[in-house]
Each structure stands twice: as structure tokens, then as C-alpha cells.
Amino acid sequence: MFVAPSRGPFLLWTLAIQLVLCGVCAADGTDECTLLYKSTKQQDDIKRLDSLLHKNFTVDHKIEEDSYTYVFKLCSDAGAIPKAGLIQINKKEKDQKPTVIGMYNATQVIGGTDWVMLIYQNGDAYDGHCNREKRKANIMITCNRKMEAGELAVVLEDRERAKDCLYLFELESSGVCPVIESKLSTGTILLIIGICLMAVYLIGGFLYQRLIVGAKGKDQFPNYPFWVDFGNLTADGCDFVCRSQSRDESPAYRAAPTQPIDEQPEERDDHLLPM
Numbered sequence: 447m448f449v450a451p452s453r454g455p456f457l458l459w460t461l462a463i464q465l466v467l468c469g470v471c472a473a474d475g476t477d478e479c480t481l482l483y484k485s486t487k488q489q490d491d492i493k494r495l496d497s498l499l500h501k502n503f504t505v506d507h508k509i510e511e512d513s514y515t516y517v518f519k520l521c522s523d524a525g526a527i528p529k530a531g532l533i534q535i536n537k538k539e540k541d542q543k544p545t546v547i548g549m550y551n552a553t554q555v556i557g558g559t560d561w562v563m564l565i566y567q568n569g570d571a572y573d574g575h576c577n578r579e580k581r582k583a584n585i586m587i588t589c590n591r592k593m594e595a596g597e598l599a600v601v602l603e604d605r606e607r608a609k610d611c612l613y614l615f616e617l618e619s620s621g622v623c624p625v626i627e628s629k630l631s632t633g634t635i636l637l638i639i640g641i642c643l644m645a646v647y648l649i650g651g652f653l654y655q656r657l658i659v660g661a662k663g664k665d666q667f668p669n670y671p672f673w674v675d676f677g678n679l680t681a682d683g684c685d686f687v688c689r690s691q692s693r694d695e696s697p698a699y700r701a702a703p704t705q706p707i708d709e710q711p712e713e714r715d716d717h718l719l720p721m
Contacts, residue, residue: 479521479531479553482567491557495520495564495587497621503598505615513537518585518598518615520564521550531566532583532615546570547613548583560589562622576611583613590618 481488503518515535517524525533531550535542548566556563569581590596596618605611630638651668655661664670 480551482552482554487557488555491555491562492553492564494557494562494622495619497594498587498617498619501595503595503617505598505600507600507603509603516547516598516600516615517544518583518617519550521553532569532585532613534613545581547581557622559624560622562587572605572611575605576607577609579609579611581613582611583615585615585617587617587619587622589620589623591620591623593618593620595619 479492481492498520500519500522502524505516507514507516513536515537516532517535518532521531524530525535525544527533527544527546529549529551530544530546531553532547533544534547535544547569549568550566552566552568554565554567556565564585564587566583566585567580569583571578571580586601599616600613601616602612602614604614647668652666655666655668667673
């Protein structure tokens with residue numbers, strides 16, 4: 447295939463950039479978690495952990511006289527071991543060969559409202575416990591809105607059972623927290639609209655009175671005479687509505703006059719008596 451001389455350098459640089467990007471991806475050793483039981487619910491739950499992708503979590507833990515270091519990565523190679531999602535390193539061993547607790551190509555996800563349980567299966571087999579079954583890591587990721595990713599903690603290592611032994615870890619993250627929905631009531635919406643309209647009225651009226659009309663002092667307040675008489679107008683309206691009937695009292699219940707009645711002269715009839 448013939449390549450024009452003017453486009454040759456451009457294609458070479460494009461090929462070089464692609465090779466560099468491929469090399470970075472290969473060196474990173476990352477991959478996606480492979481779900482054992484694919485479902486829409488599990489896929490949605492694991493997407494809630496996107497903030498933890500490719501981050502390295504390490505914790506030291508002692509069991510009696512043994513001391514271990516655990517390394518956990520979400521859907522990435524922990525300790526540069528291919529497909530290992532969580533590994534254990536015995537500090538007392540000279541070679542400190544890592545033990546794979548769980549593989550991220552055998553992942554199971556269980557999610558709740560504010561938590562996600564990540565299960566890595568198909569780890570290295572036990573040497574003398576649990577009937578030599580394969581190890582399994584359970585990472586409980588709980589809600590904490592204050593941090594994107596907390597510290598990894600060892601909760602339990604149960605290896606005294608005949609089967610179904612497990613490692614239990616805990617990690618806090620804001621990624622699994624439920625979304626807080628803001629719901630405004632009708633009254634709140636009307637109140638906000640009213641405040642906005644009042645602000646527009648006051649600011650617009652003030653600018654109009656000052657810049658257009660040329661008012662000064664208190665006259666800059668929009669419709670100042672109206673608001674001064676607003677109280678009186680309200681009282682008149684209340685009086686008109688609440689006292690619509692005549693206030694004249696009925697004659698039957700008219701009070702007695704308070705002015706004193708002129709005394710009539712006493713009439714005596716003594717002169718009519720027979721002597």
C-alpha cells in the first residue's frame with residue numbers, strides 16, 4: 447500500500463502512541479471482574495464500586511503468633527499476581543510467598559441499600575484446614591459519606607469449619623451510599639417563587655424610581671404611598687368584611703338615658719279630706 451510522504455510521519459506517530467498506550471495497559475495488569483452469576487443486579491452493584499478501581503488496600507493482621515499482610519485490589523492484580531484480587535503474605539516466612547485468598551475472575555456480588563458484599567472465590571487451597579478446599583475472600587463494603595475509600599480491616603478468618611471457610615474484611619466507601627433525593631413540597635416551591643418575585647419587584651422598582659423617576663430617600667421604595675397606607679387599607683377591608691351589618695342597636699334593647707329626670711312637684715290631696 448502506497449503512503450503519501452506528507453502523511454507518513456503522522457501515521458508513524460499514531461502507531462507509536464498506540465504502542466505506548468498498549469504497553470501501559472499491559473504493565474498495569476488490570477482486568478475486569480468476571481461474575482460467576484451474571485445478572486443485571488450484580489452488574490449494577492459492582493458499578494457502585496467504580497471509585498475503588500485500581501486502588502491498593504493493605505492491612506496487617508496477627509493471628510496468635512503469626513503475622514500477615516493482606517493486599518486487596520478491586521478487579522486488578524493484587525501483588526502483581528495475575529487474576530488475584532486479594533492475597534495474604536506471611537511475614538515470618540523467609541521467601542514471603544503470597545497466598546491467593548480469592549480471584550477476581552471468580553467474583554460474586556451481593557448488594558443492599560447502603561452496602562455491597564464482594565466475594566472472591568477460587569483462591570489457593572488450604573494446607574491442613576477445611577478439607578483442603580479453596581480459599582474465599584468476603585469484602586464487606588459499607589457506606590460512609592465522609593470518605594471515598596477508607597482503610598481495609600480484617601474482621602474474621604474462619605478456618606475451623608469442615609467446609610465453607612472464609613476470610614471476612616471490611617471497607618468503607620461513599621460509593622455504596624444511596625443517592626439522597628431532594629424533594630420540595632408544593633408549599634416550598636410557592637414560597638421560593640414568591641420570594642423571587644418579591645426580590646424582582648423591590649430591586650426593579652428601586653432602580654426605576656432612582657434612575658428613571660429620579661426619586662431620592664424613602665421615595666425610592668416602589669409604591670411607597672401604597673405601602674404606608676397598607677395597614678390602614680387592611681384594617682378598612684377587615685372592617686368591611688367582618689362588620690358588614692349595621693351597628694345601630696335595636697330599640698328593644700336601648701339603654702336607659704343616663705341624664706337625670708327632672709323631678710315633678712309632689713301633689714298633695716290633704717285638702718280633699720273631710721275636716
